Amino acid sequence: MLMFFDLAGLTLLAMSFVQTVLAALMPVVRRVPVPDGPGESLNFTFLIPALNEGRVIGATVTTLRSLAPDAHIAVIDDGSDDDTAAVVRALSVHDASITLLRRFSPHARQGKGQALNWAARSLLGGMRAAGRDLTREIVVIVDADGRITPGLLDEARAAMRDPRVSGAQARVIIRPSGNRRGVGFVIGRVLERQQDLEFFVIRSVQRLRHRWRSVGLCGNGQFMRASYLHDQMTQGMAAWPDCLAEDFASGLAMRLDAPHHRMVFLEAAVTQQGLPSLRRFLRQRARWAQGTMQCLPYLPGLWSGRVALGARLDLSYAILAPWLNAVIILCLLTQPLRWLLDMRGIILSPATSLTIAVVNIGLQWQWVLRYHRGHGLTVWPVVFTLASQPLYGMALSLSLPIAYWNHFTGRRTWDKTARHLEPVEPIQAVNGD
Template identity: 55%
Template sequence: MSHLFTLLDTLGLLLLGLYLVQMTLAALLPRPRRSRAPDPRLRFTVLIPALNEEEVIVATVRSVRTLAPEARVAVIDDGSEDATAALVGTLADADPQVRLLRRVAPHARQGKGKALNWAARRVVEDARAEGRDLRHEVLVILDADGRLSPGLLPGARRAFADPWVMGAQAHVQVRMSGIPSTFHGWIGRMLELEQDIEYFIIRHMQQLRERWHGVALFGNGQFMRASYLAGQFERGRDPWPDCLSEDLASGLELRLADPRFRLAFLESAVTQQGLPDLGRFTRQRARWVQGTMQCAPYIPRLWRARVPLAARLDLSYFLSNPWTIALVLLSLLSQPVRLLFGERGLVLDPVVATTLTGLNLALQAQWVARYRRQNPLNPGMVALAFGGLFVYGFAIFSSLPRAYRNYLTRRHVWDKSVRHAEGLEIEQPRVVPASSSD
């Protein structure tokens, strides 16, 4: 038994080391730069999947039309039971650039991936019928609560000026909802703040991944070139696979379709609502973890393909995370058993243990400090950010058992996020410093 605990602790220590190396590289390495001029020939179609989104859909469509008047907007109503379709239909009647795409039973509500494949196929067919060059047509996937930032489409024009860039992912920011200053309100503020800090860290990770063509797609703010989509349809492959992380899987499919295809990361942001409720947050994270588990079969395909070695290692590490984290959980949860039976595992030298703990805390502290330089926080919010790291980490870990249970019992349920109403005049995206890659 002692040998088993030693092996478990050693693996956990190795995973911690890999995490520290990854975070250190993301924090220290300078971001890549793009020098291409924007491609003025590109046309954008914004696809907005919507299921019971009457609270936000009008403001979202109007926001896109105001900020990107040259773009078309297509809302995919996936069998809504509220006024979503009627509201979008009214907008479409008044604006020829707005289109309502309706899915009805029995085809509706079969997952976001199927809705996107269905809608993208229609958009591609229409573009062909109009004689447009699919190489210059780009689809933008925007959540029903999403908002484009002013620099996003210009940044996309620069990225897609490279003819081998077939997809891109925008930086994501969380809009603070102005929750009342009650106890539950402060918990909600903390969750929203930690989600935004997490996306801030992901931004640096994506910059690191762009060096070795390992950028991941995460749905909101996802860009796809229509010529790539058309090629996938012709090959009989869905660009968005039928899984709970259809966005992540879509990036893997793109990377495997042709070794020359590339994914870009866009510094300008898409903003979205956060999840201020702890229960809803853990359910969302359980879905994300389960979706990543469903993508594990891509690992051997990545190693058989002509993908850069660094991208293979990084993506394999990411896709195996739900299972490797289980080892860390077992190491922690086995501590009472060890005390009961007097067993021990790997015993670290106090200096080594203190150093590792200090490094982890220092990394977290530097992320908060860097975040504060770009996002003005008063001392109370800084304290909330630091203290919330532990609560946030606990919430993420607490979502894992639900994810494992759902995966092992094959319970693949889309736990839809609940939105709250907003007006068109809402918090603007924070501006990324001019030294960024965009």
């Protein structure tokens, strides 16, 4: 049994190491190619799920309208108790391209996926009634605090010129919260900086996945062709599966639906608020981990369908990671018992263990240096980021037991992320490596 735990843990570490090394080499070897020339004449509909988002929804809709003046914006009020609906309704009075879609109890608050499927059915029905070509209609999912950056829609048009591209995912950048003072501010700044660094690393991972044809969809900045959504719903299938990781699961469903579907990664970004609260951060990451665990039933389809080998391996690693992390946690928790009973599993030589540790630290440090080079490299921010990495790792680890508890006790409640007020100001994407 000990050998099994140790072998599973080493397998996860090896898979993570390979992916990290390859992702680190991506910017050095070759960037993701951006198609040249004018893009397709596409129509964009922004779909924004909102539950008690009165603090941010006005700024989000206003920013979208300024950067996408020809787009249609539909806000799903999923049973809010605050002034979300009133804010959107006030904006729609002066702009016919802004639509408020309201859900009420008992149908509201059943999860983000259900809200998106319900709204998409309504929008697709209107598109078809108007005789619009669904292959040229693109639905863009943006979080209630999401703000697109200039150039994103142009890049999406160019990428989706290929009719085989049914989905795309924009790069994500974290917006820092306002200036505050005190211990809470320091903790919040650590969390926000590390979240932005995490998405910076994910950017390179997505570049790698772009070539492996395993680009992950992550909700905010998610593009989906309306013709694909219509086909899914015509077959009685949900475009966004009913799980806590409906965004990731929607990409898996698209990939397994037909081998010709392609998903691409967009270098232009969508920005979102960071989570400066440890409690809010733990709830979000526990939800992400539990949602990924719910995607386990997709694993057989990845290996029985016509999926490229690189995509099979990468997506299998993503699906299995929360389960294998549980094995690693068990390995660590059983160490005192092993010492007490003189029980041994797989033993690595001191030289091997030291090499693994040094290489891992080196990989983490190169991400930090590369991140700060893109933001204007100075000494103290680099030191701050390096010093706070172990704390961030501990926070991520703390979210896993919460996810396991929720999963095995059958708790599937959507723990919504709270927002904070901020000024209306479009944020430019950071293009550094």
